[in-house]
Amino acid sequence: MMSKRTPSALVSIALLAVLACSKTADTAPERRIFGSPPTIETVTPIFNPQAPVDCDFTDIVNALVCNFGFLDAQPQTGRGWTKAVDPNDPNKTIVVFSDVPTTVPGTFIEGTYTELSFTVKVTDPESTAQQSNILLVSASYQLPPPSTTEDTLVLFDDGGQINFPFEQKALVAEDCTVDIPNQIFDCGGAIYNIKSGDLVKGDGVYTRKFALANPGASQFLNDCIKRSKKEIPVPASAGSTLQFKIEAVDRQGNLSTWPTKLPAVVGTGSFVCNGDSCGCCLLHAFSQLADIRDCHGQPGLISPSQAPDGVCIDIIQGF
Numbered sequence: 001m002m003s004k005r006t007p008s009a010l011v012s013i014a015l016l017a018v019l020a021c022s023k024t025a026d027t028a029p030e031r032r033i034f035g036s037p038p039t040i041e042t043v044t045p046i047f048n049p050q051a052p053v054d055c056d057f058t059d060i061v062n063a064l065v066c067n068f069g070f071l072d073a074q075p076q077t078g079r080g081w082t083k084a085v086d087p088n089d090p091n092k093t094i095v096v097f098s099d100v101p102t103t104v105p106g107t108f109i110e111g112t113y114t115e116l117s118f119t120v121k122v123t124d125p126e127s128t129a130q131q132s133n134i135l136l137v138s139a140s141y142q143l144p145p146p147s148t149t150e151d152t153l154v155l156f157d158d159g160g161q162i163n164f165p166f167e168q169k170a171l172v173a174e175d176c177t178v179d180i181p182n183q184i185f186d187c188g189g190a191i192y193n194i195k196s197g198d199l200v201k202g203d204g205v206y207t208r209k210f211a212l213a214n215p216g217a218s219q220f221l222n223d224c225i226k227r228s229k230k231e232i233p234v235p236a237s238a239g240s241t242l243q244f245k246i247e248a249v250d251r252q253g254n255l256s257t258w259p260t261k262l263p264a265v266v267g268t269g270s271f272v273c274n275g276d277s278c279g280c281c282l283l284h285a286f287s288q289l290a291d292i293r294d295c296h297g298q299p300g301l302i303s304p305s306q307a308p309d310g311v312c313i314d315i316i317q318g319f
């Protein structure tokens with residue numbers, strides 16, 4: 001019984017302490033009803049129209065060919081294999097090879113994209129050590145016409161601790177466990193944990209880092225941005241200008257808006273699949289971005305037991 005009574009006595013003392021606290025803070029009744037709006041002290045935008053990103057997709061390709069019975073596939077170095085829009089005819093596609101072969105064997109997703117981050121310092125006179133009065137800090141932008149809606153990205157003061165899960169978009173499963181000596185190949189749809197990019201939790205500095213991805217960008221590139229940079233790709237056309245409005249709202253609904261909008265010109269991203277050409281081509285084929293017969297004759301992915309010259313040379317049939 002004693003052990004049950006002691007906590008309730010402590011709760012009573014704690015409640016008294018809370019009541020006492022609110023009593024001493026209760027000095028200005030007219031401000032207690034409506035409060036004061038938050039103050040946006042500083043806004044720091046960081047904008048990179050050519051942010052690099054690269055991801056190792058070797059295990060994903062190894063697991064892919066394993067499903068077809070090649071348990072000993074060995075990725076090679078190479079110049080990759082990438083489907084791209086023909087610069088002379090936007091209705092046609094061409095295959096692009098990298099100028100410089102990789103020095104490491106494997107299949108690699110590489111590219112550039114527009115990276116944007118907003119870091120916003122917000123204070124509020126009603127914030128206490130126990131609870132911030134700030135409810136929401138956001139960056140909003142108008143979607144291109146004919147749309148009349150606005151998209152809002154929430155900024156966080158979480159020290160980058162919260163995981164925001166997003167599913168992969170490419171059609172080939174990207175969450176793979178590959179152990180060639182023990183012949184373990186297991187893949188499923190990947191869930192990538194997106195982060196705010198905030199550095200310190202609870203310091204009144206709110207941050208959001210994200211990617212502006214061209215609408216036609218490869219889903220491999222978008223997944224790679226989520227996987228390696230932990231940023232969500234927001235669709236935006238190359239060359240367009242987005243105007244970001246920074247706002248802060250407190251718990252009473254008081255709104256503050258940063259006096260100027262922040263423009264960002266969306267860069268032209270780039271994408272290549274580099275390294276093992278057969279691996280890159282199969283990655284395209286199994287994502288329904290190429291016909292598997294396109295892969296016939298491509299060097300790479302040697303299976304000593306079944307395809308000593310390469311899976312795409314010995315096994316895959318051409319047109």
Ligand SMILES: [Ca+2]
Pocket residue numbers: 035036037038124125126127133250251252254
């Ligand atoms: Ca307030």
Ligand SMILES: [Ca+2]
Pocket residue numbers: 156157158159198199200201202203204205206207
């Ligand atoms: Ca912070």
